[in-house]
Amino acid sequence: MQDNYPTLIGLCFALGGPALLAVSDRLFSPFNDLTKNLLQQLLLVGLGAIVLGIVLVWEDQPLSSIGLQPFHWQAIAWGLGFAGILIFIYSPLLIWVMQRLNLPGFESGLSQLSQLPVWYLILAVVVGGTVEEILYRGYALERLSAFTRSYWAGGVLVLIAFGLAHAPLWGWIPAGTTVISGGLLTLFYLWTGDLLPCILAHILTDSVGLIIAPTFCASPKHP
Numbered sequence: 001m002q003d004n005y006p007t008l009i010g011l012c013f014a015l016g017g018p019a020l021l022a023v024s025d026r027l028f029s030p031f032n033d034l035t036k037n038l039l040q041q042l043l044l045v046g047l048g049a050i051v052l053g054i055v056l057v058w059e060d061q062p063l064s065s066i067g068l069q070p071f072h073w074q075a076i077a078w079g080l081g082f083a084g085i086l087i088f089i090y091s092p093l094l095i096w097v098m099q100r101l102n103l104p105g106f107e108s109g110l111s112q113l114s115q116l117p118v119w120y121l122i123l124a125v126v127v128g129g130t131v132e133e134i135l136y137r138g139y140a141l142e143r144l145s146a147f148t149r150s151y152w153a154g155g156v157l158v159l160i161a162f163g164l165a166h167a168p169l170w171g172w173i174p175a176g177t178t179v180i181s182g183g184l185l186t187l188f189y190l191w192t193g194d195l196l197p198c199i200l201a202h203i204l205t206d207s208v209g210l211i212i213a214p215t216f217c218a219s220p221k222h223p
Contacts, residue, residue: 006058007143010051014135014143015161017047022168034116041127048131051139066138067195075192079200082188086181086205094177109170110214121211129203136162137185138195155186181205 021040055061069075098105113121136158145154162182167175189198
């Protein structure tokens with residue numbers, strides 16, 4: 001059991017850290033919205049750094065053990081291709097289904113994000129897409145799958161944690177859709193064995209959903 005301590009602690013950071021940050025508004029209440037969100041992004045980067053440190057130093061494992069493979073151009077092509085599937089097929093279908101079922105969408109969360117400058121949203125998309133993939137798809141999936149001896153069991157546990165971390169901002173129904181998209185990313189990762197395409201697809205998809213689409217779809221303002 002003692003040999004598993006580094007991994008158990010790493011899992012606490014990887015799975016519990018983002019969820020705690022998501023409900024930490026009261027902790028940052030003395031700060032304005034932009035400062036609060038910047039601090040949360042800084043702490044998210046810190047979580048990623050801690051987990052990478054655990055992998056390299058405490059577990060004495062290579063980064064390839066969590067899917068961070070040496071760079072190759074094919075990974076970029078895979079990431080771009082999968083991002084296209086998420087953006088042009090999955091997302092429109094999801095929105096259509098939610099509208100048909102009269103389910104609450106992402107409007108509440110997007111309304112909060114619209115109060116923040118575009119440069120911050122770009123930062124948040126890059127940080128979130130990178131660190132979330134490292135924590136969830138990379139570290140947590142690989143280590144939980146090793147514990148349970150099943151990628152299916154490990155994947156389900158990771159997706160539950162992934163959805164819970166998104167609920168405070170987006171609400172329960174939209175957070176449930178992140179479980180679906182996270183499941184697609186998990187299958188994509190298991191197929192490629194490489195985290196970089198997942199990171200790229202995550203960043204591009206969030207860029208369209210959180211920055212580009214809200215900007216171009218916003219109703220024009222009349223004097």
